[in-house]
Amino acid sequence: MNCLNFLDFIKSEFGQLGQEEGFRYKYFDDEIKGIVVCWMVSKKVLNFTVKNKFNLLIAHEDLYFPPEYAGGDKTGVVSDFRKELLERNRINFLRLHYTIDKNFIFDVFDKLSGGKVLIKENFYRVYEFENNKLEDLAKELKKKYKVEFMRITESNKRVKRAGCLVGGLGLSINSKFIDKILTYNVDTVIAGEVDEYTIRALSDLKIGIIELGHEISERPGLIKFTEYLKKKLPEIPVKYL
Secondary structure: OEHHHHHHHHHHHHOOOOOOOEEOOOOOOOEOOOEEEEOOOOHHHHHHHHHOOOOEEEEOOOOOOOOHHHOOOOOOHHHHHHHHHHHHOOOEEEEOOHHHHHHHHHHHHHHHHOOEEEEEEOOEEEEEEEEEEHHHHHHHHHHHHOOOOOEEOOOOOEEEEEEEEOOOOEOHHHHHHHHHHHOOOOOEEEEOOEOHHHHHHHHHOOOEEEEOOHHHHHHHHHHHHHHHHHHHOOOOOEEEO
16 A cells, blocks of 8 residues: 555545645655554654554644644745655655544543533544532543643542543634534533633633643544554554554
């Protein structure tokens, strides 16, 4: 299977890609020697890919820094470092963002939340809890996600209806998602990443926050996607980093 075949395979399984998705390096005719799946490109990921002679790198987040959503134009010290390494080693880079969100990340996040799913509409999820204390719910999530620290607000709040802001949906740049989840009368949000703007805004409304970490909140779904590729393409080595 070459890289163009792989792209056709993904589209046949999940439909057309989102606007922010697709190949950044288009060595379409190259046969795939191995696939690395990661949340975001890093030096560790690049070194592993080169060392093991894998030639397809799939990341959930943008290749470039500053990222495109922040006005980045694919240039800069970090972007140039990453591009040079990919080009020198003829490694294809494929970004799959919303495709993995809608088919893997959201569903796995729902299961790990521990609440009953009340609302499930595209990006938006609302979970019902039995009057849990926010701090206690955060401790449960720490165990499930196997992390040492989380950031929380309103620690003594009783959680009955929690909204999902997985990944970066809790960042103020995504305020439309935050505003929308608030219309569901939630008392808490379980988020991947939030910033100071969001913390202060929700604090005004006495809405509690459990912040897991952007990558941490999406990692289980990415692992599920990796397992899916291994099952579907047993002839190709696939590794999650």
